[in-house]
Amino acid sequence: MAGIKKSEHKSYGMGLHDEVLTGRTQQTFFNSEEAENFFYHDAFDVDFNKRATIDAEKLQCKELNKKIKELIKQGYGTIVLKNPGAKHSLGVGILQKLNLIVEGSLGYFGVGSIDGPVVRISGRVGWSCAENMMSGKVVIEKNAGSCFGAAIRGGDLICKGSVGARSGIDMKGGTIIIGGDAGAFTGFMMQRGRIVICGDVGANLGDSLYDGTIFVGGKIKSLGADAVETEMTDLDVDWLKRKLKVAEIDRKIDFSKMTKIVSGKKLWNYDNLEPSERKGAI
């Protein structure tokens, strides 16, 4: 904001700074000169060697998430969640570095809206795992439900098993890696980022894809509207080799024989937009 006086900000002209906000709506303004604004509110320094265990068996979702936040506040950098019992919305909204180890399975919306933590889940996850994830890494040892990684903006989301339909729907960045098969409409309206499916994938892959890349190791049932196949490059192969190694995917894959899917840009074409509009659209 160099060169612009505070009072010249458009938001001042709109009266947003004087307006008394009521209810749950609040507006926080970012000022790059204030160092604390580089961190999320309530993001604490944690020690990864400081470890705590939570038994989730008798706790409800809200109590569990509160407990995780309390432990983070106390500086615990490694939290183990036992007996999650496929409960919904566990581990959501963690906006900082943390090692979260889930011994069991999560239900719907597990570890949604996270920014930074490394999460390991020994079981399965239900629908919409890691929805809206900004950064960090999530590794699931077994299968995942539908809408896996919906609208993620960054980070690595890895499922070693198979996933349901619409994985990576509306994703805007980051990487989704699936060790097994994926269902219909994978990458539906995907806007950026990469999806890697080591096994087969269902119908309408990449339907209405804006941008981004999808790699498939197995069979593709059908491509969606505006999804087109393109040639694999040496760069792609190198990237896949490195990425799948980091993702701990054991499956033997001939990367050069994978299929690469991108947008045909007939349906939605960012190239026709001005840079500012393009940014706004994403």
Place this chain on the structure above:
Amino acid sequence: MCGIAGLIHKGKSTNVGGEMQDMLQSLKHRGPDSTGFALYGDNDSKNYILRFKVGENVKEGSSAKNEDSKVYEKRKDDVNSEITKVGAEIIEEKRITPYSFRYVIKTKDDLLEIAQKIESVEMTEILSLGRSLELVKDIGDASVVAKQYGLSNFNGTHGIGHTRMATESGVDIRSAHPFWGYPFSDVSVVHNGQLTNYWNTRRALENLGMRFMSTCDSELIAVYIANKIRKGVELEEAMKSSLEDLDGVFTYLVATKDKLGMAKDHMAAKPMVLYESDDLVALASEEVAIRSLLPHEIDTYDPYEGEVKVWQA
């Protein structure tokens, strides 16, 4: 939203009533309006079990019109009379609530005539008529309905159930799931989703002589399957063809005397989690329902789009 659940024990009989109650109670948040059970019990297979209602539950939250409960007695007498008229015999008679009954009857295997006669009585609807099927549905959550109808210790091999969030039709027993595959013995259906070609398909089935009791789109699946069975089509084939003939987003479960089946539409827009072991298959809209039976870590997965599966008891 609605929640559906089902389970089948392979080669053994157990407390399916209690198990289904636990599963459906775990899905209460998906549908608080009404709960229904289709349980397949250990009957002697000689006689038929008839579950029917002669009125609606008019407690708070119901969209049914209030009636003087005295009419229930009159309607019940009329039903008894109709049963006798077709040459059937009432072996056992039990009133469960003021408006619903459980009978054991002896009748011939073609159930159409007796079903038509019973339903000719005003406000009377057969919930189920079968050798092992007992279909119970009412307003309230699983615990309320199970307690009201004494289902907590129901022994059997398999069952399906539903928790309903009323969307396109009223909060009443008539629109609650499961639906019986009228007029075929022991066929029941539960559904989660919306059918978008309901009226066209309904009119086509009505022209073939099939009967509808509600305007709930889920009933269409039961009638569709019943019509296929009438034509001699196997259950699995009937379910596969439903994926082409029914339009919309849906996941549904069908149960017969010794089978449990599931089907998921081509969009896979409605959830279903499946657990399968050597002696048990359990499936539900959410894994928490399966965990109510099996609290330890288990391997589950989501069936894919266009998938049809059938298991034998």
